[in-house]
Amino acid sequence: MPHPPVHSPTxxxxxxxxxxxxxxxxxxxxxxxRDRAPHAGALALPGGFVRPTEDSGTRDAAARxxxxxxxxxxPYLEQLATFSGPDRDPRGWSVSVVYYALVPxxxxxxxxxxxxEWHPVDRLPPLPFDHAxxxxxxxxxxxxxxxxxxxxxxxxGERFTLPQLKLVYEAVLGERVNQVxxxxxxxxxxxxxxxxxxxxxxxxxxxxxWRVKEAFRxxxxxxxxxxxxxx
Amino acid sequence: MPHPPVHSPTxxxxxxxxxxxxxxxxxxxxxxxRDRAPHAGALALPGGFVRPTEDSGTRDAAARxxxxxxxxxxPYLEQLATFSGPDRDPRGWSVSVVYYALVPxxxxxxxxxxxxEWHPVDRLPPLPFDHAxxxxxxxxxxxxxxxxxxxxxxxxGERFTLPQLKLVYEAVLGERVNQVxxxxxxxxxxxxxxxxxxxxxxxxxxxxxWRVKEAFRxxxxxxxxxxxxxx
DNA sequence: CTAATAGTGTCTATAAGACAGTATACT
DNA sequence: AGTATACTGTCTTATAGACACTATTAG
Numbered sequence: 001m002p003h004p005p006v007h008s009p010t011x012x013x014x015x016x017x018x019x020x021x022x023x024x025x026x027x028x029x030x031x032x033x034r035d036r037a038p039h040a041g042a043l044a045l046p047g048g049f050v051r052p053t054e055d056s057g058t059r060d061a062a063a064r065x066x067x068x069x070x071x072x073x074x075p076y077l078e079q080l081a082t083f084s085g086p087d088r089d090p091r092g093w094s095v096s097v098v099y100y101a102l103v104p105x106x107x108x109x110x111x112x113x114x115x116x117e118w119h120p121v122d123r124l125p126p127l128p129f130d131h132a133x134x135x136x137x138x139x140x141x142x143x144x145x146x147x148x149x150x151x152x153x154x155x156x157g158e159r160f161t162l163p164q165l166k167l168v169y170e171a172v173l174g175e176r177v178n179q180v181x182x183x184x185x186x187x188x189x190x191x192x193x194x195x196x197x198x199x200x201x202x203x204x205x206x207x208x209x210w211r212v213k214e215a216f217r218x219x220x221x222x223x224x225x226x227x228x229x230x231x
Numbered sequence: 232m233p234h235p236p237v238h239s240p241t242x243x244x245x246x247x248x249x250x251x252x253x254x255x256x257x258x259x260x261x262x263x264x265r266d267r268a269p270h271a272g273a274l275a276l277p278g279g280f281v282r283p284t285e286d287s288g289t290r291d292a293a294a295r296x297x298x299x300x301x302x303x304x305x306p307y308l309e310q311l312a313t314f315s316g317p318d319r320d321p322r323g324w325s326v327s328v329v330y331y332a333l334v335p336x337x338x339x340x341x342x343x344x345x346x347x348e349w350h351p352v353d354r355l356p357p358l359p360f361d362h363a364x365x366x367x368x369x370x371x372x373x374x375x376x377x378x379x380x381x382x383x384x385x386x387x388g389e390r391f392t393l394p395q396l397k398l399v400y401e402a403v404l405g406e407r408v409n410q411v412x413x414x415x416x417x418x419x420x421x422x423x424x425x426x427x428x429x430x431x432x433x434x435x436x437x438x439x440x441w442r443v444k445e446a447f448r449x450x451x452x453x454x455x456x457x458x459x460x461x462x
Numbered sequence: 463c464t465a466a467t468a469g470t471g472t473c474t475a476t477a478a479g480a481c482a483g484t485a486t487a488c489t
Numbered sequence: 490a491g492t493a494t495a496c497t498g499t500c501t502t503a504t505a506g507a508c509a510c511t512a513t514t515a516g
Contacts, residue, residue, distance in 0.1 A: 009283045013242040013326055050315075052240045052324035057316040082313040082328045084281075085288040093283035095244055095326065097313045163495070178479055183496080204494040205486040394468070409506055414469075435467040436513040 012094035015061040016047030016131070018080065018138035019070060019101045021118065022155040022171055027142075028118035029135055031125075032069055038090045039128035043117060045135070046070055047096065062099040070116050074101035075218055076154040080138050088130045096129075100138045102154040146172045150191055150221040153212055161200060161207035162186065191221045243325035246292040247278030247362070249311065249369035250301065250332045252349065253386040253402055258373075259349035260366055262356075263300055269321045270359035274348060276366070277301055278327065293330035301347050305332035306449055307385040311369050319361045327360075331369045333385040377403045381422055381452040384443055392431060392438035393417065422452040 019030035031043040046069040048061075055061040059077065066072050077099050084095040119125065121139055124132065145151045152168045153160075160168075162183060170177050186192055192210040199206035250261035262274040277300040279292075286292040290308065297303050308330055315326040350356065352370055355363065376382045383399045384391075391399075393414060401408050417423055423441045430437035 011242070011244040011281060011283055013244060050242060050326070052242055052317065058313060058326065059315075079312055081310055082289060084290075084328070086283065095281070095289065095328065097315070097326065161495090179495095180480085180497080181478055184478085199487090199495095201487070201494075203488050204492075205488095205496080207495055392468085410468095411470080411507085412505055415505085430468095430514095432467075432514070434515050435465075436469080436515095438468055 009093060012089060012092055013050045014047055014089075014094060014096045015050055015058050015065055016045045016096050016098045016134060017062050017065055017077075017101060018045060018098065018135055019066065019072070019074065019103065020121070020138070020142065020155075021103050021105050022168060023105050023118070025120055026171055027121045027139070029121050029124070029138075030070060031117045031119055031127075032115050033117070034128070042128045043119075043125055044128050045131045050097075058097040059099065062097075062101075066101060072101075072103060072106075074103050076103075076151075077101045080134070080141055083130055083134060096134075098134050098138070100141065102142070102151065104155060104157045143173060145220075148223045150189065150212075150216070153191075159195060159198070159209050159211050161209055163207055165210075185223065189221050189223060191216045240324060243320060243323055244281045245278055245320075245325060245327045246281055246289050246296055247276045247327050247329045247365060248293050248296055248308075248332055249276060249329065249366055250297065250303070250305065250334065251352070251369070251373065251386070252334050252336050253399060254336050254349070256351055257402055258352045258370070260352050260355065260369075261301060262348045262350055262358075263346050264348070265359070273359045274350075274356050275359050276362045281328075289328040290330065293328075293332075297332060303332075303334060303337075305334050305385075307334075307382075308332045311365070311372055314361055314365060327365075329365050329369070331372065333373070333382065335386060335388040374404060376451075379454045381420065381443075381447070384422075390426060390429070390440050390442050392440055394438055396441075416454065420452045420454060422447045 017030075021028050021030075030046060032046050034040050034042050034044050046065050048065055048069075050058060050061045051064075055064060059079065062077060063073070066074060066077070078101075080098045080100045082095060082097045084093075086093045088094055088096070121135065124135065126132070127135070142151065146169060152172050153165065155168050155172070156165060165186070166177055166179065166182050169182070191213060193213045195209040195211060198209040200209055201207050248261075252259050252261075261277060263277050265271050265273050265275050277296050279296055279300075281289060281292045282295075286295060290310065293308060294304070297305060297308070309332075311329045311331045313326060313328045315324075317324045319325055319327070352366065355366065357363070358366070373382065377400060383403050384396065386399050386403070387396060396417070397408055397410065397413050400413070422444060424444045426440040426442060429440040431440055432438050
């Protein structure tokens with residue numbers, strides 16, 4: 001049986017994850033202090049080697065990386081792209097399959113190891129490898145997909161109000177969203193259901209609480225049209 | 232210096248290419264007869280092992296694969312996704328970074344080795360590995376991107392008429408395109424320039440010949456809106 | 463002149479945005 | 490009652506599609 005070119009130098013096969021959340025300070029990306037060379041001590045994306053004995057695929061490896069390194073489970077985990085080349089990792093020719101994940105903002109000690117540092121995506125520290133470029137592409141993807149899909153709901157908790165969700169879209173897209181159109185679209189998508197009777201709101205008229213319908217949980221709703229048109 | 236887990240079984244790192252063209256019989260995908268195990272003799276996507284000593288990245292490997300196996304150079308070559316797992320290749324745990332390419336229909340003996348077989352995408356023979364799924368995803372991507380970008384121009388030759396280009400969009404999208412809207416959009420994109428004086432057309436009014444402007448060649452024009460609305 | 467395709471002008475339908483109104487809480 | 494926010498009704502504007510008209514060629 002013919003075999004791969006064993007005479008060739010080994011290719012390092014890794015997975016990296018761009019884990020994003022949204023706080024009052026905008027989109028944040030999870031960074032970890034690397035505990036080993038190369039770049040020991042530096043802040044970098046969670047990642048590591050694929051383990052053929054454990055992982056059933058790179059997606060599985062990415063989920064494992066999240067679990068082991070951040071203590072998180074993200075229901076939304078999607079492949080971004082694969083980065084490769086002889087120079088991106090000083091250890092040798094490497095291939096990194098990159099995933100991105102979106103999670104709701106966490107309570108301060110919500111099981112996440114203290115090692116996780118959240119950094120605003122527009123004020124990142126210098127990152128090792130090609131991680132800066134990877135984050136840039138992840139952001140572009142998230143912003144692009146948010147135009148015509150329900151992606152941003154993964155940045156909300158399980159229950160949310162439409163004004164809250166609108167703010168999330170605005171934060172991700174970086175521009176104002178038309179209130180009337182936004183509500184029309186969310187209605188047309190048919191993806192949300194009101195928690196009847198449940199409202200939240202402090203000093204003024206309380207807002208209806210919604211959640212994603214069972215059938216739509218875990219996957220995205222795609223729209224033919226732009227979901228969040230400008231105001 | 233810490234090293235990758237050398238005790239782990241090797242991960243096979245490969246590249247596959249979904250090469251598409253458009254003929255009167257619709258979208259066609261390039262298949263090659265495999266000359267070695269596994270699946271020797273079967274029709275499969277062009278692909279092979281990444282060669283760290285030769286390739287500067289997986290994109291480069293994909294371009295090499297195209298060149299070596301089909302004799303073609305495709306100006307449009309984009310990463311589709313990466314497929315991985317223990318079972319997709321009988322030789323072991325593998326990662327395949329898949330690219331897709333679009334080329335104009337070729338003259339019968341335009342340098343392509345005889346080994347290249349073009350098959351209509353909607354009537355493919357059984358394919359080995361996970362190549363059927365890969366082709367499916369490539370088609371979905373191409374159709375999706377054609378909605379709002381100039382992608383289909385890569386299926387035309389260097390010069391084309393607007394009626395021809397409209398037919399290409401219709402073939403890719405699988406639905407009729409509104410003539411007036413189509414011309415409006417192509418005009419607004421500002422990507423095409425007329426070859427003044429050049430027209431083609433047989434028995435009736437000849438059509439203006441166009442080409443992609445220098446500045447837009449090699450890259451896509453993206454539109455905020457749907458490029459090819461229904462008729 | 464006819465036929466057939468290329469290309470345009472313009473009306474209509476649809477969808478998005480603006481804006482102002484009503485609704486409902488807390489003070 | 491006042492005020493601030495939630496939500497809605499409706500007018501205006503922008504964009505897409507339908508349709509018919511003109512343009513240009515061959516025969």
